[in-house]
Amino acid sequence: xxxxxxxxxxxxxxxxxxxxxxxxxxxxxxxxxxxxxxxxxxxxxxxxxxxxxxxxxxxxxxxxxxxxxxxxxxxxxxxxxxxxxxxxxxxxxxxxxxxxxxxxxxxxxxxxxxxxxxxxxxxxxxxxxxxxxxxxxxxxxxxxxxxxxxxxxxxxxxxxxxxxxxxxxxxxxxxxxxxxxxxxxxxxxxxxxxxxxx
Amino acid sequence: xxxxxxxxxxxxxxxxxxxxxxxxxxxxxxxxxxxxxxxxxxxxxxxxxxxxxxxxxxxxxxxxxxxxxxxxxxxxxxxxxxxxxxxxxxxxxxxxxxxxxxxxxxxxxxxxxxxxxxxxxxxxxxxxxxxxxxxxxxxxxxxxxxxxxxxxxxxxxxxxxxxxxxxxxxxxxxxxxxxxxxxxxxxxxxxxxxxxxxxxxxxxxxxxxxxxxxxxxxxxxxxxxxxxxxxxxxxxxxxxxxxxxxxxxxxxxxxxxxxxxxxxxxxxxxxxxxxxxxxxxxxxxxxxxxxxxxxxxxxxxxxxxxxxxxxxxxxxxxxxxxxxxxxxxxxxxxxxxxxxxxxxxxxxxxxxxxxxxxxxxxxxxxxxxxxx
Numbered sequence: 102x103x104x105x106x107x108x109x110x111x112x113x114x115x116x117x118x119x120x121x122x123x124x125x126x127x128x129x130x131x132x133x134x135x136x137x138x139x140x141x142x143x144x145x146x147x148x149x150x151x152x153x154x155x156x157x158x159x160x161x162x163x164x165x166x167x168x169x170x171x172x173x174x175x176x177x178x179x180x181x182x183x184x185x186x187x188x189x190x191x192x193x194x195x196x197x198x199x200x201x202x203x204x205x206x207x208x209x210x211x212x213x214x215x216x217x218x219x220x221x222x223x224x225x226x227x228x229x230x231x232x233x234x235x236x237x238x239x240x241x242x243x244x245x246x247x248x249x250x251x252x253x254x255x256x257x258x259x260x261x262x263x264x265x266x267x268x269x270x271x272x273x274x275x276x277x278x279x280x281x282x283x284x285x286x287x288x289x290x291x292x293x294x295x296x297x298x299x
Numbered sequence: 300x301x302x303x304x305x306x307x308x309x310x311x312x313x314x315x316x317x318x319x320x321x322x323x324x325x326x327x328x329x330x331x332x333x334x335x336x337x338x339x340x341x342x343x344x345x346x347x348x349x350x351x352x353x354x355x356x357x358x359x360x361x362x363x364x365x366x367x368x369x370x371x372x373x374x375x376x377x378x379x380x381x382x383x384x385x386x387x388x389x390x391x392x393x394x395x396x397x398x399x400x401x402x403x404x405x406x407x408x409x410x411x412x413x414x415x416x417x418x419x420x421x422x423x424x425x426x427x428x429x430x431x432x433x434x435x436x437x438x439x440x441x442x443x444x445x446x447x448x449x450x451x452x453x454x455x456x457x458x459x460x461x462x463x464x465x466x467x468x469x470x471x472x473x474x475x476x477x478x479x480x481x482x483x484x485x486x487x488x489x490x491x492x493x494x495x496x497x498x499x500x501x502x503x504x505x506x507x508x509x510x511x512x513x514x515x516x517x518x519x520x521x522x523x524x525x526x527x528x529x530x531x532x533x534x535x536x537x538x539x540x541x542x543x544x545x546x547x548x549x550x551x552x553x554x555x556x557x558x559x560x561x562x563x564x565x566x567x568x569x570x571x572x573x574x575x576x577x578x579x580x581x582x583x584x585x586x587x588x589x590x591x592x593x594x595x596x597x598x599x600x601x602x603x604x605x606x607x608x609x610x611x612x613x614x615x616x617x618x619x620x621x622x623x624x625x626x627x628x629x630x631x632x633x634x635x636x637x638x639x640x641x642x643x644x645x646x647x648x649x650x651x652x653x654x655x656x657x658x659x660x661x662x663x664x665x666x667x668x669x670x671x
Contacts, residue, residue: 142634148638148639148640148641148655151638152638152655152658152659152662155606155636155638155659155662155663155666156658156662156666157666158662158666158667158669158670159636160604160634160635160636161636161637161638162625162629162635162636162637163637163638163639164637172625172626172629172630173629173630174629174630174631174632177632
């Protein structure tokens with residue numbers, strides 16, 4: 102399991118009710134179910150991924166976060182997880198609001214556009230950055246609303262969203278982000294993980 | 300018909316109060332089973348059939364000598380694996396394969412009930428079939444499953460008996476018959492009534508069969524089970540055993556010939572009055588209405604695990620209507636999974652060889668069973 106999922110699962114206590122938005126093939130769901138006794142549900146847009154989840158015995162609803170989160174009642178999950186898909190939505194702000202309505206807390210991870218390799222790629226090559234976490238070309242990437250760790254920090258502040266914990270991942274290293282090291286973490290981390298609440 | 304004498308039948312002694320207000324006593328429920336019930340009786344699946352189905356789910360139907368209606372899904376090693384599970388299916392009330400229906404003799408007249416048979420509902424159907432659980436001594440079914448009208452029965456069953464099934468699989472169905480659904484059913488009923496052989500429903504006394512009306516009803520309905528794309532790909536404008544148009548009203552096109560064939564084989568196996576009664580039951584189905592307009596309340600009492608399946612090209616019970624059930628379940632925090640299967644075979648997809656559907660069904664059942 103990738104490091105990101107390890108970090109996410111450490112943020113979630115045992116026996117909680119969790120919704121994984123954009124759950125993919127259900128790796129994180131399966132881990133939480135088996136190791137944290139999580140009452141876990143998934144929402145996934147891809148039919149083939151939904152099939153993979155069913156084959157793992159996971160409860161998944163085929164659907165789209167922008168349209169289908171509204172069917173869940175307020176605060177019906179203790180945690181709602183959104184892993185590396187915020188930047189792919191037409192309206193990320195609406196999705197964040199929905200996550201915070203449906204979940205008591207939300208865990209959001211973003212590929213960091215402030216990462217030095219991303220900056221260097223654009224600076225030196227002058228073409229849209231391609232990295233391990235951002236592998237697609239500009240014309241076929243699903244990512245239409247890229248942001249940096251700093252952007253997300255400022256966004257949360259401006260919307261009065263409480264950040265409980267923010268973590269930076271660079272390869273295998275996980276570190277805490279705070280106001281004083283934000284600029285440095287925004288440079289060296291390729292992924293940001295935020296535990297938020299409204 | 301000799302084979303009809305061998306149909307397994309449970310005579311229900313307990314009186315059943317129908318939605319129409321009448322109470323029936325000592326009525327027959329015809330059923331069939333596949334596989335075997337294990338010692339702890341935790342492997343039973345009650346399958347519900349659709350409008351023109353019957354209890355003969357798989358293998359050769361002893362009456363029609365054709366494959367059972369769900370042969371793709373049910374059988375040894377299939378999605379609903381009869382090596383593992385004990386499958387029970389009953390002929391619905393109002394049907395014509397042995398269960399209490401309009402073809403039965405009315406003791407007060409000595410002839411078939413015909414249209415004197417009480418109007419029955421989906422609710423009456425599942426209440427009648429519930430008696431099979433007592434008959435087999437099953438406290439809790441592992442699963443209930445069905446497509447189309449079978450799916451409606453699944454929804455009604457779990458709302459009536461919330462703790463009697465562990466898993467619930469409504470397929471390609473709706474919680475409420477739409478105006479379009481009612482319209483197509485009415486077309487079928489009017490086709491039957493317009494046949495002079497129908498005789499107000501009393502055709503058995505006159506020893507006739509309204510086969511023309513019933514065939515037209517089947518033809519119209521059959522179109523609704525297929526998708527436009529599926530029809531176009533299979534038939535297009537292909538001509539039926541001729542080089543050119545004949546400038547007449549014989550079946551020039553293959554699609555015409557196909558529909559005529561579907562109509563003609565249907566009348567050999569189905570009863571016109573049963574068609575009227577069962578389509579009426581479907582039209583009356585509105586689960587939310589039974590709960591003062593709140594569909595979620597139908598499922599509030601159950602802890603069962605739901606898995607809802609729809610098909611992209613099904614325009615009779617489209618994905619949105621299946622999703623409405625998912626939404627009602629999510630709004631009360633029920634355990635519900637949902638998948639829309641890609642298929643161009645229309646509403647009939649659930650009866651056909653659609654691998655994504657069959658594997659989803661199998662995986663859901665097998666994983667849920669081992670988690671028990």
